[in-house]
Amino acid sequence: MRKSTFSARIRILLFAVLGVLIFTGCVSGRNGVSWADLELVGDNQNILVSFRDYMILIDPITGQPVPLVDSEGTVRVDADGNPRKWEVQNDGSEFYSSPIFVDDDLMLVADYNERLLTVNFASARIEDPTGVEIPGHVIVDLITNEEGTILYLPLSDRDLVAYDIDTMTELWRWETERGIWADIIVVDDVLYVASIDHHVYSLDAITGTLNWQLDLEGAVAAAPVWSEDRLYIGTLDRKIFMISVDGEFIGEPLEMEDWVWSTPVLQDGLLYATDLSGHVYAAEPTDDGFNLIWKIKASDDGIRASPIVTDDHVIVGDRGGHVFWFNRDDGQPVMVEGEEGLEPLEREVGSEILSDMLVIRRQSQEETSETSTGNSEERSDLLIVSTVNNGRLLVAFTLNDGIRRWDFGR
Amino acid sequence: MFDLIVNPFITLLAVLYQVLGNNTVLAIAVLTVAIRLLTSPLMIQQQRSTKAMQEIQPKLKQIQEKYKNDREKLSQEQMALYREHGINPLGGCLPLIVQLPILLALYQAIILALAATPFQLIDLSGRLLVPGLDNLVPLNNIWLNMDLTLPPTTNPTYALALPVFVMITTWLQSKLTMPAPAPVEDGKPNQAAAMTRSMTTIMPLMFGFFSLSFSVGLSIYFVVSNLVGILQYSLMGRAEWGRLFGREPQETGATPTIVTGQATKVEAKGNQVKEIPSSTKPSPSKQEKNDDQPVKRKAKPKARSRSSGNAK
Numbered sequence: 001m002r003k004s005t006f007s008a009r010i011r012i013l014l015f016a017v018l019g020v021l022i023f024t025g026c027v028s029g030r031n032g033v034s035w036a037d038l039e040l041v042g043d044n045q046n047i048l049v050s051f052r053d054y055m056i057l058i059d060p061i062t063g064q065p066v067p068l069v070d071s072e073g074t075v076r077v078d079a080d081g082n083p084r085k086w087e088v089q090n091d092g093s094e095f096y097s098s099p100i101f102v103d104d105d106l107m108l109v110a111d112y113n114e115r116l117l118t119v120n121f122a123s124a125r126i127e128d129p130t131g132v133e134i135p136g137h138v139i140v141d142l143i144t145n146e147e148g149t150i151l152y153l154p155l156s157d158r159d160l161v162a163y164d165i166d167t168m169t170e171l172w173r174w175e176t177e178r179g180i181w182a183d184i185i186v187v188d189d190v191l192y193v194a195s196i197d198h199h200v201y202s203l204d205a206i207t208g209t210l211n212w213q214l215d216l217e218g219a220v221a222a223a224p225v226w227s228e229d230r231l232y233i234g235t236l237d238r239k240i241f242m243i244s245v246d247g248e249f250i251g252e253p254l255e256m257e258d259w260v261w262s263t264p265v266l267q268d269g270l271l272y273a274t275d276l277s278g279h280v281y282a283a284e285p286t287d288d289g290f291n292l293i294w295k296i297k298a299s300d301d302g303i304r305a306s307p308i309v310t311d312d313h314v315i316v317g318d319r320g321g322h323v324f325w326f327n328r329d330d331g332q333p334v335m336v337e338g339e340e341g342l343e344p345l346e347r348e349v350g351s352e353i354l355s356d357m358l359v360i361r362r363q364s365q366e367e368t369s370e371t372s373t374g375n376s377e378e379r380s381d382l383l384i385v386s387t388v389n390n391g392r393l394l395v396a397f398t399l400n401d402g403i404r405r406w407d408f409g410r
Numbered sequence: 411m412f413d414l415i416v417n418p419f420i421t422l423l424a425v426l427y428q429v430l431g432n433n434t435v436l437a438i439a440v441l442t443v444a445i446r447l448l449t450s451p452l453m454i455q456q457q458r459s460t461k462a463m464q465e466i467q468p469k470l471k472q473i474q475e476k477y478k479n480d481r482e483k484l485s486q487e488q489m490a491l492y493r494e495h496g497i498n499p500l501g502g503c504l505p506l507i508v509q510l511p512i513l514l515a516l517y518q519a520i521i522l523a524l525a526a527t528p529f530q531l532i533d534l535s536g537r538l539l540v541p542g543l544d545n546l547v548p549l550n551n552i553w554l555n556m557d558l559t560l561p562p563t564t565n566p567t568y569a570l571a572l573p574v575f576v577m578i579t580t581w582l583q584s585k586l587t588m589p590a591p592a593p594v595e596d597g598k599p600n601q602a603a604a605m606t607r608s609m610t611t612i613m614p615l616m617f618g619f620f621s622l623s624f625s626v627g628l629s630i631y632f633v634v635s636n637l638v639g640i641l642q643y644s645l646m647g648r649a650e651w652g653r654l655f656g657r658e659p660q661e662t663g664a665t666p667t668i669v670t671g672q673a674t675k676v677e678a679k680g681n682q683v684k685e686i687p688s689s690t691k692p693s694p695s696k697q698e699k700n701d702d703q704p705v706k707r708k709a710k711p712k713a714r715s716r717s718s719g720n721a722k
Contacts, residue, residue: 030529030530030533032529033527033528033529034527034528034529035528035529096528139527139528156527178548178550181528196548198545217545218544218545218547219547219548221528221531236544236545236547237544237545238544258535258536259535259544259547261532261535276532276535276536277536302535302536304532319532354532
């Protein structure tokens with residue numbers, strides 16, 4: 001009897017384990033909270049990647065980690081005599097926003113797990129691994145006011161908190177209903193804060209008092225952009241609004257096919273935008289709203305990353321792991337000579353693109369770089385694409401013709 | 411492919427959220443009730459099938475005993491028995507198989523709808539099938555100061571009550587709806603009954619563990635689902651409330667009425683066992699353990715010689 005009961009229990013246990021596997025296996029899950037954040041650092045335009053529990057500095061010319069050097073330029077070595085690279089790793093931390101320099105050597109970085117850490121840039125070390133406790137999670141960039149005296153901490157849970165940067169004492173806080181997922185911007189001592197609570201707030205950057213607020217009827221997850229005294233904001237309710245400096249809607253919003261999770265780009269009087277249905281738009285902002293110039297379906301996988309707009313092209317990276325080049329004038333694909341004649345310029349990176357892409361202007365950089373080859377082909381400007389896959393964290397293409405330069409995985 | 415089921419659920423959840431005054435918990439509860447009611451015909455069919463299978467168990471065992479060395483004949487006789495009683499042998503599993511993806515989809519819909527991070531929210535995009543629901547995103551995931559997207563361990567302390575509720579309601583449901591144990595025959599233990607008893611212990615623990623590890627929103631789904639299940643069984647007259655007070659229901663009373671002729675022997679054996687006082691029940695088990703082993707040892711060579719004989 002005991003043996004039989006034991007056997008029955010084993011069966012039940014196996015059934016339970018199977019249940020757990022089915023339950024967890026059938027639900028798509030991702031590791032972490034958000035995607036990598038990229039930032040260009042220093043004269044060399046090194047790429048600082050903040051993702052999960054690490055930050056790493058990548059040389060844009062070689063695609064390799066930047067070596068850690070001392071004040072005399074000698075590469076530092078670890079205890080085993082191996083050359084050290086500029087990398088910060090802190091077990092238990094999660095970095096989804098770029099650090100901010102508070103002086104030449106010190107950076108502040110927000111750990112998603114409610115910590116503010118100080119990183120010594122010269123030694124690539126966290127000064128105090130436990131950091132300073134902050135009242136919430138952070139997934140977007142920290143910023144300071146124009147004088148660099150006030151640090152603004154946008155919390156994804158609720159508030160925007162302003163600190164005195166020297167003493168780290170709280171100066172004021174602005175409470176939103178749901179939290180801040182979009183980078184905030186500061187223009188002429190005015191903060192523009194867009195929240196997933198559907199509102200955009202204009203605040204005095206010094207005192208935190210409200211200038212005005214608008215209900216956009218949709219969550220905002222992408223940073224607003226300020227151009228020629230107008231604010232442009234995309235929402236998850238499929239619209240891009242144009243707002244005056246006084247907090248008035250200008251004309252009708254631009255209707256999109258799906259959620260807008262990317263920051264629009266304004267160049268030469270035109271607005272370029274993407275949405276999660278995979279459409280790319282070019283529109284002219286007017287006093288009555290937007291004139292749609294062209295709209296194309298670039299991808300079936302949706303586009304989260306903001307477009308890159310060059311003199312001739314609009315470049316977008318989609319969630320399917322493809323990068324597309326379109327002509328700025330008419331939105332038609334850029335055609336290049338392929339194996340079977342002319343074909344659209346499109347490149348595959350093999351994993352989902354969610355982070356905003358970067359452009360590295362290499363001609364000016366080559367002049368200061370020791371690794372310069374002098375080869376004109378090597379001096380092409382670069383497009384840096386980041387994927388959610390650690391093994392293919394960064395991929396570099398030439399900006400104008402999409403030639404793959406290097407891959408970096410970790 | 412699975413999205414074909416998940417996306418309508420997410421949409422329905424969003425519609426309910428809108429209709430019910432942006433109340434996520436209420437939306438989850440109503441959707442869970444609706445799904446349980448929609449799948450109740452399948453549950454009823456499964457119950458009927460399980461009961462019918464239970465009722466013919468004695469006769470089935472007789473057939474198994476009789477034709478234990480002739481698999482082909484055994485199969486034919488079993489099928490004949492199923493036909494005679496109008497039973498589909500898969501009738502117990504098929505409804506479960508149909509229900510499983512629905513329940514998994516509901517579970518996944520809740521997880522996706524309660525998106526709390528950029529990674530989660532971006533995976534929700536394109537899943538709302540009805541226009542005009544985008545302005546609801548992200549759904550309000552705070553309830554009684556608890557974040558529905560986080561596990562109870564990272565919520566206020568009182569959130570830990572939810573896994574306890576889940577365990578209690580799961581236990582209640584298992585206890586009330588557990589089929590009555592079949593009679594013990596030939597001193598042999600009833601494995602199905604042992605398994606059912608184990609289920610009553612393991613399932614609440616398993617779901618309690620789920621609730622502790624997964625989001626609070628999921629705990630609400632478990633609790634509501636269990637309560638609806640108990641209500642459904644009660645309305646069907648299948649909930650054995652007496653069990654809560656230690657009263658076991660009468661053992662498969664239908665057995666003697668269905669099993670006729672040769673079944674007399676089975677019924678008699680069942681009765682014999684029933685008459686044994688509970689305090690003396692372990693004795694037959696010990697006896698069985700002692701008796702079984704030599705029998706098995708003897709039976710093996712016989713079986714081998716028979717099968718080799720058949721082969722020739």
